[in-house]
Amino acid sequence: MTLADSTQSQLSQRLSSPGSSSQIRPEVAALQGDLVNWRRHLHQHPELGFREELTSAFVARKLTEWGLEVQTGVAKTGVVALVRGERPGRTLAIRADMDALPIQEENEVPYRSQHDGVMHACGHDGHTAIALGTAYYLSQNRHLFNGQVKFLFQPAEEGPGGAQPMIEAGVLRNPEVDAIIGLHLWNNLPLGTVGVRTGPFMAAVEVFECTLSGKGGHGAMPHQTIDSIVLGAQIVNALQTIVARNVDPLEAAVVTVGEFHAGTAHNVIAGSAYLSGTVRYFKPELAELISHRFREVVEGVCASQGARAKLDYRRIYPPVVNHPEIADLIRRNATAVVDTPAGIVPECQTMGGEDMAFFLQEVPGCYFFLGSANEARQLSYPHHHPRFDFDETALAMGVEIFTRCVSDFLS
Template sequence: MNNVLNLAEEIKEWLIEVRRDFHMNPEFGMEEYRTSRRIVKYLEEMGIEYKKGVANTGVVGIIRGKENGKTVALRADMDALPIEEKNQVSYKSKIKGKMHACGHDAHMTILLGAARLLEDMKDDLKGNVKLFFQPAEETVGGAKPMIQEGVMENPKVDVVFGLHVAPEIPAGEIGIRYGKMNASSDTMKIVIKGESTHGAYPHSGVDAIVIAGHVITGLQTIVSRNIDPRNSAVVTLGAIEGGSRGNIIANKVEMIGTIRTLDPETRKKVINRIKKIVEDISQSLDGKGEVIIEEGYPHLINDDDIVNIVKENAGKILGEDKVRIIESSSLGVEDFAYFLQKAPGAFCRLGCGNVEKGIIHDGHNCNFDIDEDCLSIGVALQVQNVISILNS
């Protein structure tokens, strides 16, 4: 067995205890006060320098190696989801309507485990390690305010690593992807304005509902007719509201939706097409259309050279046959992408599924759980990643 994995296995019971404590006490984004206090407690016990209150509830630790050199950052997200847990386990969530249903309890545990091992070997490290405990991945994107508060500087981060537990991959395996891994997301609000009149005299007004119908149809052509079929994009309208009574022509319709793309050029093209379709169709039917775009998370694009390091390390720890290439990008989003805009790095998938144990449910599910055997594997991988960058 790989030496680093041996070290991680030695603290496995501690890892399970830490993870279950986090799991039983979930907190929403920007409300991770207890979680933050627990992280600080663990760092203090390890003798690791830290700063708390970063981006509200975030914590940043730093392990300074014996020699000056590069700085590697490891990131874990902290927040839970508004889900009522249905698992009947001893470590079930104690907070009604809140659950770590996406594995962030495991991510924090793995980072703390990596910190514990790296602190013990700091005299052999030729550089520094930053530990990012990040709030609000599921909501407002806590990575961005952490970066704005300077976590990537002083010392400047040269490489950043992140991981996410993956129930679709068996525990004991790692999933990696080169290049584009996760999509960007933008929220769109469309406002169609017409002119109200009595339903018996439709010629006297401008029907915003009719205009909205044409706009909806027009928007469906963006993916099928404007985007290269070899690229990916999603344009989804999830809510529509307009009108007041059945015999009154509506003077206003509002629609809300989401845009997902996998590269900046496609993102720009989709948004421009949405605006043109809404404005031109509305004008052609004597109304007025407006599009309001709320920019969301950017694309998560891995650095291929850093992915190669993860691949090599995962192969050393688990065997090359336990490393799988993820063939397709995800249209889901991940705010680790903000860190990758500031430094090269890699985000990978840590297998946590186990069919025999009934651990088969996807994230954001009330029955989500992990095979806790993945915890020591995640620790070993992150520690080996750090060693590869600092001591190569």
């Protein structure tokens, strides 16, 4: 087993040593070298959403070598694979996303991206490697479970979203999926921790674009104009009242205006302005309230000034909501792996979004965070940063959690 650099050669020994803080079985720890190699290969060859041709070919080749039933070209570049246990039973799905981001990598490492302007800056290369390691382990240990495990290697999580096209392609049928699990390597948590909770876990993602049409004119003669900058400023302020005065203060929601463009000169009152931004919330019931009030605010402010607005408000992803029983499945098996109650972060949430939400709307499931930051090794840059990287020790931990969940759910 050849490792990508000498610092990784001690990982499998560390993972399986008696003094290790995590309970990784020796046969899983022995996969660490391969997990690192797979992850680094993928990291060197990142691809954007629905363009993951090299990635999906690599994944399909490995799965086929291990004797899984493999389907390629699902939702363009997705891969679906099935591994069967010794006896009939239920079906558990494991989902992993494969796409990268349009970011120029700044890490000076041997495995840095070879594709200019594209980088695995969110850990999807690790997610894919963990799912591959889980598939290999299960293919060699079919006696440990009944039924089958279906692996969903999904394209385009970062956008425009590959989960819904995969669902429409029938990946949750033939055989019918009874439950689904997935993880996200998470640099907001230290290595050796797991963030999992029942109920809302990640936020809905909605975006808006708004063009305001007023009336331009001379900066010294405002009475002859309808000032789109004043109009936009009023709208920005008024939008904040949606959360402050319409949403229950015990609920969480965010309205962010990320762009405000208007004007061309210091002495010209702008006749038009452009706003764009995002809306986030956890509770599905807030969807109608926020979008309705958003439109009322924009139209009301414009009406008060005699202006017009063209508003494009789009729902991208629903909230990620974890099923109680499947969250318990993750929690009890992760507890065995991290080997300490402090390693489980029970109320972990983020206003970030994920299209895993679409799978969770269809079948019971759970999405969780696997801590991957290691400040001592300078592996703690945030997600989507050009120097993002993670402690690869988390790879075997992910395989260990997944395989324990399979044995538990399909025993």
